[in-house]
Amino acid sequence: MGGLVLALLLLCVVGIATTGGRFATAGNITTLLALAATTGVVSIGMTFVITAGGIDLSVGSVLGLATVWASTLSTQYMAEDYGWWVMVVTALAVGLAAGLVNGALIAYGKVPAFMATLAMLAAAKGLAEIIAGRRTQLVEVDPFLDVFRADVLGLPMIVWIFVVVAAAGWFLMNRTTFGRRTVAVGGNPEAARLAGIKIKRHTLYLYGLTGLTAGIGAVMMLARTTAGSSTTGTLLELDAIAAVVVGGTLLAGGRGTITGTVLGVLIFSTLTNVFILNNIDSSVQAIAKGAIIVGAVLLQQWFASRERATST
Amino acid sequence: MVDEDPHGAEQRAQQTPSLLRMSGIVKQFPGARALDGVDLEVRPGEVHCLLGQNGAGKSTLIKTLAGAHQPTSGEILLDGEPVTISDPVAALKLGIATIYQELDVVDGLTVAENIYLGHELATGGVTRRSEAARNTRKILDRLGHKEISAHREVGSLPAAGKQIVSLARALSRDARVVIMDEPSAVLDSEEVANLHRIVRELTADGVAVVYISHRLEEIRQLGDRITVIKDGRTVATSLSVADTPTDELIKLMTGRTVEYAFPARPGVPEGAEPVLEVEDLGLGDVFHDISLTVRAGEIVGLAGLVGSGRSEILETIYGARRSTSGTVRVGGKRLRGGVDAAVSAGMGLCPEERKSQGLLLDEPVYRNITLSTFARMAHGGLLDEGAERAAAREQVEALDLRPASVERHARTLSGGNQQKALLARWLVHGCRVLLLDEPTRGVDVGARAEIYNLIRRLADDGAAVVVVSSEIPEVLGLADRVLVISDGRAVHDSPADDIDEHAVLDLVMEGSVA
Secondary structure, eight states, X not given: OHHHHHHHHXXXXXXXXXXXXXXXXXXXXXXXXXXXHHHHHHHHHHHHHHHTTOOOTTHHHHHHHHHHHHTSHHHHHHHHXXXXXXXXXXXXXXXXXXXXXXXXXXXXXOOOHHXXXXXXXXXXXXXHHHHHTTSOEEOOOHHHHHHHTOEETTEEHHHHHHHHHHHHHHHHHHHBHHHHHHHHXXXXXXXXXXXXXXXXXXXXXXXXXXXXXXXXXXXXXXXXXXXXXXXXXXXXXXHHHHHHHHTTOOTTSSOOOHHHHHHHHHHHHHHHHHHHHTTOOHHHHHHHHHHHHHHHHHHHHHHXXXXXXHHO | OOOXXXXXXXXXXXXXXXXXXXXXXXXXXXXXXXXXXXXXXXXXXOEEEEEOOTTSSHHHHHHHHTTSSOOSEEEEEETXXXXXXXXXXXXXXXXXXXXXXXXXOOTTSBHHHHHTTTSOOEETTEEOHHHHHHHHHHHHHHTTOTTSOTTSBGGGXXXXXXXXXXXXXHHXXXXXXXXXXXXXXXXXXXXXXXXXXXXXXHHHTTOEEEEEOSOHHHHHHHOSEEEEEETTEEEEEXXXXXXXXXXXXXXHHOOOSSOOOOOOOOOOOTTOOEEEEEEEEEETTTEXXXXXXXXXXXXXXXXXXXTSSHHHHHHHHHTSSOOSEEEEEETTEEOOSSHHHHHHTTEEEEOSOIIIXXXXXXXBHHHHHTXXXXXXXXXXXXXXXXXXXXXHHHHHHHTTOSSOOSSSBGGGSOHHHHHHHHHHHHHHHOOSEEEEESTTTTOOHHHHHHHHHHHHHHHHTXXXXXXXXXXXXXXXXXXXXXXXXXXXXXXXXXXXXXXXXXXXXXXXXXXXXX
């Protein structure tokens, strides 16, 4: 954990050093946080799934599908009549439903998580394309935009949503039976099963949770881009997985850290921000991202083996 | 060394020099002395049978010859020259091949690829596939199985076929000593006959076969000499198969040098209600027609060999496996469903493999202890870690779990303390029925006595306990009633006092060859 904070601070130092005063302005920090927020929310959900030993490759496409569904003309008309919450509920419902389908396939259909969520990735994207007719749907419900594009205490609403989701996620993981079950299932599914934990039902809830965070992310994306499109969220799952892994959650499962994920998200956002300010090519950015991921995992493994050697 | 045979074997001994000789082999692990002076002498062209109870040290002995372990002291001589078998590759190079019980073939590769795994025929990194296929066909033919195609995926073969592949691999290495660990356990009678034929052909070619088996009939049909291992030591060697009576063999295998202290059995009170009733339980062809009744305060032991189906019986009673026939009743009510139904009915299971089936190794002790009860202790979904820690501390004190911290990761505990933690889990939960699978495996002597006392106390407090153990004296000492399981059937059911170790061993070993 200390290492992550150090890495983040280092990046900030590099940011300040290379861009003069442009990094440390309130405006830039706000932009950075807004950039992190959507990925951050999805990464929180992903943390749970990975801690339990699973994976969800569909979150990006599901997010896209949710933005499309929530921004169709009919939904927007309904929202104008009944309130902006119609769009929010739609997005959350789509995310949750997709997640539950994933969960059911994985828990009861015994389909490996990788395959089930890969299939959902394709299916969700296809469905989104059909619904949107491959066009971008503009959000024109002013009440919705007013609420979600507002600034509260100087920070954009979507950043606050990230803060709330992160806090809730931390609480869920560390203070509730749900979190304990997640860690147990990831650490030793057989032992958890023989101890009486209902693994299948828990798996269903887990993927439902990830889908829900994708739905929340969709609301945030709609607010930020004022548009819903089937291409929204493409490859978002990779960013989420990267943040989770760099943050210290083991890909194999059994240990999860929400704080780590938050730091991981911030590290990548800061990196992107510094690169953009320095006008560095996005391809170089991608390489740097890759290097960070590998470096982080190697470090984690090294620490883990040291811990194991000294504890026996 | 006990040598019973004045003819044959002894005369042959004078004439044939030994191929492999182990002298005074000791293997010390931290906390356990698995081998305490093993002597073994194997001649070319003989079938040398290794006999010994579970826990006697047979598998450590095999692994030492196979290069998986290094002896702490002692000597291994091949053709009279001392050798060091530093790793499995070295063993194979020396001509020592091992056919394990858990067949070590790769399902995804073909027969030829498996046979040449590790020593592929290749020129500059490119494999010579047709040559490998040709040689494979020759070897398979020699083994009488030319119907197995060299290009067939091993995963599609039955267990017997995989064993042939394992054997073929040994032959492709020009093995001079082939060690076979209970090879007939996975075969039917026709396949066993074929196996025996192969063994005889191997020995006719001068290959020495070290054959581990519990089946006396098979030993009598196939073997030349016998060595008996007990408590990690050779107690008798060079016994002639033809001339040594079963009685004598069993006597050599049984009895312990260490006397375990078992807690007194107060006897089950007359009117005690049956808590667990199992009727005609069956699981495919793993086991069938298993019936047992356990009353409150009673300990029922399941004795038998590894592979006889006892663990599967426990798992099926617990709902971890779905039975194909029969019923399980707890307190008169029929159990329907999986593990959670059993746990709700008050059943608990301490599984056979503590580490892979029981514990969360990277979690603290208290979380392992409360794994079945944390939800109950929680308030509306919110964990009560204070209560969890308190409950764990109570158990740690009551069971004398060492070290006494509840925060240490389960991985850091010794085997005995890990077992205590598992028992503590069910003590916190409160059980009417407790199923224990090999509760003292890998546990040192001191901790064993404590665990026996714990189990007895649990029963005295009203639980119905079923214990599975491969160590016959343990089952007989601890249990009130004993069921002897052989090949998935109960062959004996009586109070523990009405049977002794000798008779149990007789029952489990007297299985037919198939």
